[in-house]
Amino acid sequence: MKYINNIFTIENCSINKVVEKFETPIFCYSQKKIKENISNFKKNFKSFSPIICFSTKSNSNLEILKEIKRNGLGADVVSKGELMIALKAGISSKKIVFSGVGKTRSELIYAIEKNILLINCESKSEILEIERIAKLKKKKVDIGIRLNPNTDAKTLKQISTGKKENKFGINEKTFIEVSRYIKESKFLNLKCLSVHIGSQILDHKPYQKMINVLDKLIKKMDFSFEYIDLGGGMGIDYKKDNKKFDFKKYNQIIKKFLVNHKSKIIFEPGRSIIGNTAILVSKILYIKENSKKDFIILDAAMNDFMRPALYGAKHKIIPLKKINKITNKTYDFVGPICETTDKFLSTTKFQKLNEKDYIIICDVGAYGTSLSSNYNIRPKPAEILIKGSRINVIKKRQKLKDLI
Numbered sequence: 001m002k003y004i005n006n007i008f009t010i011e012n013c014s015i016n017k018v019v020e021k022f023e024t025p026i027f028c029y030s031q032k033k034i035k036e037n038i039s040n041f042k043k044n045f046k047s048f049s050p051i052i053c054f055s056t057k058s059n060s061n062l063e064i065l066k067e068i069k070r071n072g073l074g075a076d077v078v079s080k081g082e083l084m085i086a087l088k089a090g091i092s093s094k095k096i097v098f099s100g101v102g103k104t105r106s107e108l109i110y111a112i113e114k115n116i117l118l119i120n121c122e123s124k125s126e127i128l129e130i131e132r133i134a135k136l137k138k139k140k141v142d143i144g145i146r147l148n149p150n151t152d153a154k155t156l157k158q159i160s161t162g163k164k165e166n167k168f169g170i171n172e173k174t175f176i177e178v179s180r181y182i183k184e185s186k187f188l189n190l191k192c193l194s195v196h197i198g199s200q201i202l203d204h205k206p207y208q209k210m211i212n213v214l215d216k217l218i219k220k221m222d223f224s225f226e227y228i229d230l231g232g233g234m235g236i237d238y239k240k241d242n243k244k245f246d247f248k249k250y251n252q253i254i255k256k257f258l259v260n261h262k263s264k265i266i267f268e269p270g271r272s273i274i275g276n277t278a279i280l281v282s283k284i285l286y287i288k289e290n291s292k293k294d295f296i297i298l299d300a301a302m303n304d305f306m307r308p309a310l311y312g313a314k315h316k317i318i319p320l321k322k323i324n325k326i327t328n329k330t331y332d333f334v335g336p337i338c339e340t341t342d343k344f345l346s347t348t349k350f351q352k353l354n355e356k357d358y359i360i361i362c363d364v365g366a367y368g369t370s371l372s373s374n375y376n377i378r379p380k381p382a383e384i385l386i387k388g389s390r391i392n393v394i395k396k397r398q399k400l401k402d403l404i
């Protein structure tokens with residue numbers, strides 16, 4: 001993804017061509033980038049060849065999931081809907097893990113019927129519910145327990161999941177208690193210890209702390225887990241300041257851990273696989289000049305891409321067509337929705353913009369379309385997958401008549 005003759009281009013496809021052919025806002029993915037990310041992820045951990053379960057909640061577009069499957073990944077799902085779409089994409093049930101604090105009885109029944117790799121449980125009550133279903137079905141069900149390791153992921157507080165005040169996982173004391181119970185059960189197989197401490201983690205140190213907690217706990221329990229599921233959370237370079245997650249260090253930390261623990265590692269990456277593979281192209285509807293700043297009013301809004309409004313996340317904005325005219329005016333890039341938080345970014349240095357220009361919001365592949373909504377009865381945008389110079393529509397723009 002780069003500028004060629006000052007026009008933003010994905011693979012061999014200029015985005016100029018895209019906006020001539022399609023309406024905006026529109027999500028554009030690069031197939032090559034998806035393949036590259038997966039191949040790099042695998043390379044980083046190739047000494048212990050982990051099972052990689054793509055986090056379906058980060059992007060649940062069926063065609064994207066098919067692409068993920070073709071590259072050999074499994075899936076991490078958090079609802080029956082996600083489990084269904086992962087199966088529909090052709091992902092083997094033996095490569096699917098199911099996480100989440102509130103799986104319903106019908107979701108658990110479905111997962112048990114499909115014989116998925118693991119259900120990662122997050123409470124004592126859930127474990128008992130699974131046991132009751134397994135008993136009825138006369139099955140022994142493979143489960144994991146998600147530990148809350150009380151580790152600070154040093155990320156945005158809204159996407160931190162591994163501290164004791166967060167709703168996720170089971171604390172150490174209860175973990176030991178329920179493990180004993182499961183080992184005695186005729187209907188449950190304790191196969192996995194799982195953790196997931198948060199998202200957009202750029203520092204390897206929280207992972208080191210998390211691994212230390214696991215190491216101690218497993219030694220204390222004197223039990224060998226077939227699988228250790230380390231979750232996802234590896235961050236990406238949204239700011240483009242080269243602060244990248246150090247995969248080499250994380251790999252070393254895990255290799256050291258594996259010297260004492262003969263388990264298969266599972267990962268559940270979302271963002272690190274799909275985050276930087278897509279852009280959102282939007283047209284400037286109006287420019288409203290103000291004394292202190294100009295409001296750049298886009299045709300994209302928080303319903304299309306929610307991360308800035310939901311978490312205060314900052315995504316780089318760049319022009320579709322580069323010109324050599326820089327302004328020091330403050331630009332506020334905002335959407336048309338009736339909410340003050342419907343704002344993508346504030347900039348103090350940008351090229352001079354005009355109405356009807358196009359801009360690009362970067363790195364929207366993860367938690368982009370999967371978080372989108374129909375707020376203000378706005379149809380969800382189209383999504384295209386670029387493969388070389390070919391354009392495949394992988395989601396049609398919703399029609400108003402389907403919403404009304």
Ligand SMILES: *Cc1c(COP(=O)(O)O)cnc(C)c1O
Nearest residue numbers: 055099199232233268269270271
């Ligand atoms: C969201 C989530 C992930 C994926 O996190 P990323 O930061 O996108 O890698 C993995 N595991 C669980 C349990 C999750 O909830």
